Amino acid sequence: xxxxxxxxxxxxxxxxxxxxxxxxxxxxxxxxxxxxxxxxxxxxxxxxxxxxxxxxxxxxxxxxxxxxxxxxxxxxxxxxxxxxxxxxxxxxxxxxxxxxxxxxxxxxxxxxxxxxxxxxxxxxxxxxxxxxxxxxxxxxxxxxxxxxxxxxxxxxxxxxxxxxxxxxxxxxxxxxxxxxxxxxxxxxxxxxxxxxxxxxxxxxxxxxxxxxxxxxxxxxxxxxxxxxxxxxxxxxxxxxxxxxxxxxxxxxxxxxxxxxxxxxxxxxxxxxxxxxxxxxxxxxxxxxxxxxxxxxxxxxxxx
Numbered sequence: 001x002x003x004x005x006x007x008x009x010x011x012x013x014x015x016x017x018x019x020x021x022x023x024x025x026x027x028x029x030x031x032x033x034x035x036x037x038x039x040x041x042x043x044x045x046x047x048x049x050x051x052x053x054x055x056x057x058x059x060x061x062x063x064x065x066x067x068x069x070x071x072x073x074x075x076x077x078x079x080x081x082x083x084x085x086x087x088x089x090x091x092x093x094x095x096x097x098x099x100x101x102x103x104x105x106x107x108x109x110x111x112x113x114x115x116x117x118x119x120x121x122x123x124x125x126x127x128x129x130x131x132x133x134x135x136x137x138x139x140x141x142x143x144x145x146x147x148x149x150x151x152x153x154x155x156x157x158x159x160x161x162x163x164x165x166x167x168x169x170x171x172x173x174x175x176x177x178x179x180x181x182x183x184x185x186x187x188x189x190x191x192x193x194x195x196x197x198x199x200x201x202x203x204x205x206x207x208x209x210x211x212x213x214x215x216x217x218x219x220x221x222x223x224x225x226x227x228x229x230x231x232x233x234x235x236x237x238x239x240x241x242x243x244x245x246x247x248x249x250x251x252x253x254x255x256x257x258x259x260x261x262x263x264x265x266x267x268x269x270x271x272x273x274x275x276x277x278x279x280x281x282x283x284x285x286x287x288x289x290x291x292x293x294x295x296x297x298x299x300x301x302x303x
Contacts, residue, residue, distance in 0.1 A: 004298055005115045005122045007108070009132040009169035017173060019302065021140055023293035024286075031066065031289065038068025039296055039303065043099040045069060047125070048090075048114075050076045050105040055260060056125045056133070059287040060102050060295075067292055072098070091117035100299050121298035123291075128162060129192055133294070134259045135166035137286040139174065141279055142215055144286075145255060150175040155213040155250065157206045157240050158267060159186035159233075163219050163259055171199040181209035183236045206240050210249040217257040218242050218267045234266070242268045247277060257283050 005011065012020070030037045045064040047057065057073065064071040074081075074094075081090050087110060094101055095118040103111045104125035115122040124132055142149050153176065156164050160182050171178045178200040180188065188202070203209035210216055221237040222230045247254065256268075256278045264270040273280060296303065 003119070003121055005118075006132060006294060006298065007111055007115060007122065007124045008130040009135055009166045010173065011132070012173075014173050016297075017136075017139075020136075020290065020293045020297055021143060023296065023303075024140055024290045027292050027296070028286075028289040037066070040064065040099075040299055041068035043067075043069040043299055044097070045071045045295065046074060046094050046098040046101045047071060048074050048076065048079075048081070048094070048101065048103045048105070049125075050081075050103075050110075051126060053104055053125070055284055055287055056102075056104055059291050060125065063288050063292040064295060067295060069099075069295075087113045088117040090114070091122075092119070095119040100295060123294065123298070126162065129165055130169075131162040131166050131259070132169075133287060133291055134163065135170050136294070137290045138167075138217065138257055138259075138283055139170055140290050141257065141283045141286050142255065144282070145279060146214065146253070149214075152176045152214040153179060153212060155179040155181070155209050155216045157181050157209060157216065157218045157242055157246070158221065158237070159183065159219075159223075160188040161219060161223055163217075164188070165192050167217075168193050168200055172196070177201070179203055179209040179211075179213060181206035181240065183240055185236060186233075207246050207249055210246045213250040213254055215255045215257060216242055216247060216250050217259075219259055220261065220263055221267050237267070241266060242272050244269065244271050244275075247272055247275075255279050260284055 047060055061071040091114045100121045102123040102125045103114055105111055106128050108127040108129040111124055111127055156167055156178055167178055180200050181203040221233045256272055258280050262273055
């Protein structure tokens, strides 16, 4: 089978996502029913971490074991990558000893270089520019709770980060619209979006961006790698928090999502993230299920 990598959301077609959503639903039901399902027996996932993680490591490692395979954790500090081994060399060696590789790193060019020299599928566990697995889990969560996301409105409040760029790609694939509100100076980098801007609208006022939305989502104000900007960001983002007033502007049955970890009192109030519209815990759990479907698909193809 031709090697297929998953480096950004647009790497898969709508029909592939529809297949994966159904597979994730089936695999999740098996998990809930304690039904053993081991399609990846004797297969190995290598997980390469340059950035720290909770949900990414747990969901991939547990998921691979639940599928009957083995997961191996590698931190760049504890491997030859941390001593300057070329990415291209590491990719060739790791891909000769495993069946699929997940990489969580900084610049997207790193994972692209890695994938170019890998003999097995490579999954993006997060880069500075893209976070496709998280947004896939978010879309799956919306569909679980509200049905089709086609034609719906998703509101993004916060800076233009990897989550937003994956949401914008998802909007093109699934046919929904994104209302974007970013503080000045933290705007969209148009080099990272498609020339067709019809799938999103920018709002200067974050409350206006929530008007009629079916889903409101956000992220921490200071992402990994930008910690030295924390004080400046707190001041710039002061009005870009999701509170009950903003959620009232959304549709009555609107959902709230957050990729976690969350800082209550900053990007979201406790009343919202711990309130009845929040589905953040389902969203977090669904990383496990959609990634299991993705692992199965990239290793075995359709089943």
